[in-house]
Amino acid sequence: MASLYTPLHVAAARAVGGDPKVEAPPRPELGDFAVGCFALAKARGTNPAQLAKELAAAFQPDEWLASATAAGPFVNFRANRAHAFGWIVQAALRGELLPRTLGAGQTICIDYGSPNISKHLAYHHIRGTTIGHSLAQSFRALGYRVVAINFLGDWGTTHGMVLAAYEKWGAPGLTIDTLNDLYVRFRAEVPDAEDQGRAYLKRLEAGDPQATAMWQRFRDVSWAEFEDVYRILGIHYDDLNGEAFFWRDADRIVDKLRADKMLVESEGAQVVELPGEKTPILLLTKDGTTLYATRDVAAAEFRERTYHPTRSLYVVDRGQSLHFRQLFKLLVKMGYDWARVCEHVPYGLVRVGGKKTGTRLGNVVLMREVFAIAEDEVRAKIAEVNPTLPADVVATVARQVGIGAVVFANLAPQRDKDIDFDLDKAVSLDGDSGPYLQYSHARCASIIRKANEPEAGDIDFALLAHDAEWAVARKLLEFPDAVVRATAACEPHTICHYLLELSADFSRWYTLGNSDASLRVLVDDAPVRRARLALVRAVQAVLREGLSLLGIAAPDQM
């Protein structure tokens, strides 16, 4: 089950036999594909270095691979470049580098974003939102059916508190700012805020029409603002059933647990003891109001019943690990064997000043503020380096590139890493950044614009003789592996780093033309120009799709 998504990888594996891993050698001068002979030698009871030597000696060149050499326990293969170029460019242009049917017939539920209503979208929300969106895009690209779920936090004691605060003080117009302020003030000034919140929740769960109408308005106001942000980020949700959609299931769930003798009363609340857990999981308060665990059970049942997913992902910060571990154990205890498809996909905190942020902690940085600053940075940069860009293009590009910078900065580190919020870094346009990828793409587009010639039918790829050109093509071959690994491990950052490498290889090749005009793409020699242009088109296609998998736009100029 090695990662063999191209005919060249398959050829290398076949030359060795068995089911080997085909990887890139650490240095290109060693070859294009490497296969370690450790496992095979062990199976045959021979020495890996000796086996590698024999395999290299027995190697017969084919249309894909030109030669094989043994290097210690590795066999290194060199591609038949001219033939490989043709396949790579064609596959890239047709969008066939990725295994498009890998996920055929499989459904992936992804719960991500899922903010609380009546509260700001803070900067730290961007982490889970962008990770989830990138995973959704990547699974879709591989042919999985994806259900993007926004499990809106629109029920519970918190919202009882906002309603109670509104009743107490009112608000100067209903916006998410005024609602957020109500919540913060209520917690700060009312000693028994939580009790009052629960009392109001009880009214909601009893069907109080006034309370329900008010709650609905708060939800609508909140969603309108969230939707604006999702539009900017290019996110579309398939399922918007928030917590409020599920609280009515609590009675049925509790009754079932009681009938199955799992429910225990502890300190007046309804709980379930879980194997291996010191603290039980709470289902109902002593007032009888529902708790999030109960609503999560209902939501999990709904997702299984409605979508029957092969994987059901919860992209939620690491702070909720314990909750999800308990939730999944509860599902198992309830006899749901489908609970094994549920996975918590945790990510590290976005810290400010080394500390966790939160509405209650009062140290939130707003997402829209960071976006605005990023856009300003881009506008300033454009004024400096590309002053002739038309004003309407500037407006669009400033947003695309500004957002690209912020999104990339959040996707590039591994999920588990905590991130310290650093404004300069989040909006950086230089170095390993979203704008660098976008810039590489825009350069490709610029060359193609300037060439102004149709994609030629007959291309002699043997004319691409420079190592820098081959390095680019070789890197294109790694695109499928980067995307498959991203989905398998739920780690979008593998795509980020792949695209940085591709852009770097492209830029290196491109820059050769600065000192040696014969190495430029747009040379007078028509056959050479056509071949190089085809390679540029292939790079552009992969950059564009790769960026889309990250949820980042790919403007043609910037």
Place this chain on the structure above:
RNA sequence: GCACCCAUAGCUCAAUGGAUAGAGCGUUGGCCUCCGGAGCCAAAGGCUACAGGUUCGACUCCUGUUGGGUGCACCA
């Protein structure tokens, strides 16, 4: 107290158990009468927190220690 996560260049981060641990930022020095310099090249910078273990091979897996972060019943 218990649990989970993290520790790699001055800083921010990479590295499917494999070959000489790589980028960016910052520092120093180069490269466009330009196919877009938001770029490229080069130099300098490492006992991969520490100590053991597993194996042909460990930044990667296991155990312990230290340091930091986050959770641990009526918030979500």
